[in-house]
Amino acid sequence: MKQILFNSLSVFCIALLSACGGQTNETDNTDQKNVTLNDNGETTNTNNLNPLHNTHDQYKMKSQMEKLDFSEIDLEVTYEEQKEYEAEINYDNSGFIGGEVDDDINNEHLRGKAAFDSIYQKAKNLTISKDTNKRDVIDQVLKSFDLPADYIKFDLEIIFNDGTSLEYVD
Template sequence: MKGKMVFPLMVAGSLMLAACGDDGTDKEPEVEADATQTDDGTAATDETPTEDAAVGGSEDPDEPVSSDAADVTGQEEMQQKMDEINYTEFELEVEYADGKEYEAEIEKKSDNTVKAEIEDSLNGVKKKGLDAFNDLFPLVEQMDITTGTDKAEAIRQVLSTFSLPDDYTKFELELRFKDDGKEYEIEDRK
C-alpha cells in the first residue's frame, strides 16, 4: 500500500519542480532561509524538512513522507483491515491490584476513520494510531467472540490471546459487531 502512494507523490513532486524550472538566465540559485553556505559553495541545510520531503518528492524510498500522507496511508490500511474482522469496535480494560492496567481499543467510526490506542502500564507501552493498530489487529482478528459467547469463555479467550495475567481485579470488554451493529459487553470483578 505504501508503494502505491510513493509513486504518485514522486510524480507530483517532479511536476512541481518542472513547473518551477529554469527560465534560461544564469543566476546563482537561491539558498533557503534556513540553509548556510559551506566553504565549497554548496548549500548545507539543517534537518528541517523541505517542501519536497513534505510532499514525498524525494527519490529515496526509505525517506519518511510527511505525517499527513502517512496518516492517509495508515487510515486506508486500517480501514481495509477492519473490513476483514467481525467487529467495528473492540474496547478492553483490565485492571490489576497493584494499580497496573491494560487498555486497548480499535474502533471504526461512522465516518469510516479508524482509531486505535494501547495503554499498557504492565509493560510500559503507550501507542496510538497505526502503531497501536498493527499490534492490536492480529490479536483481535484471532478472537471468536459472538453475542452467544458466555462470559467466562470470552474472558478466557481475551486473556489468552492478549497474554494477560488472570489475577485481574476488574475486566471490561465491549464489542460492536459489524453485521448487525449489536453490542456485546461484559464486566467482571474479583
C-alpha cells in the same frame, strides 16, 4: 454610495486575503518520529496524529477490520498495584479509524497505526460471537492479549459488524 460600499468591500477582502496569506510551504516535521519517551520514561507512539495524512493507512486498517466479526473493541483490565491494560480500536466522528494502547504491565503506550497493528494482531485470533458465553470471552481475550488471569476488573465492549454492542464485565 455605491462607490463607498465598493471601496469598503475591497478593503475588507484585501485585509482578509492578507491575513490568510501568511501560510508558508514549509513542512512541519513533528510527525516524523514514531516513538518518543514521555516524562515517565514510557514509550509513546506519536505517529498518525492527523489521520487525514494517512489515507493509505486508513484504507489498510479498514480492510483489515472487515475481516473481523466486530467493528470496534474497547478492553480495560485492571490489576493490583494500579496496573491497567487498556486497548481500543474505534472510529472517530469523521469516520477515521484509530487505536490506542495503554499497557502499564509492559510499560507500552501506543497511538494511531502502531496501536491498531498491535491490537489487530491479537484481536484477529478471537472467535467471539453474540452467543459466546462470558467466561469463554474472558478466557479468549486474556489468552489472545497475553494478559495474566489474576485481574481485579475485566471490562470488554465489542460492537459487532451488524451494530450490536455487547459488554462483558467481571
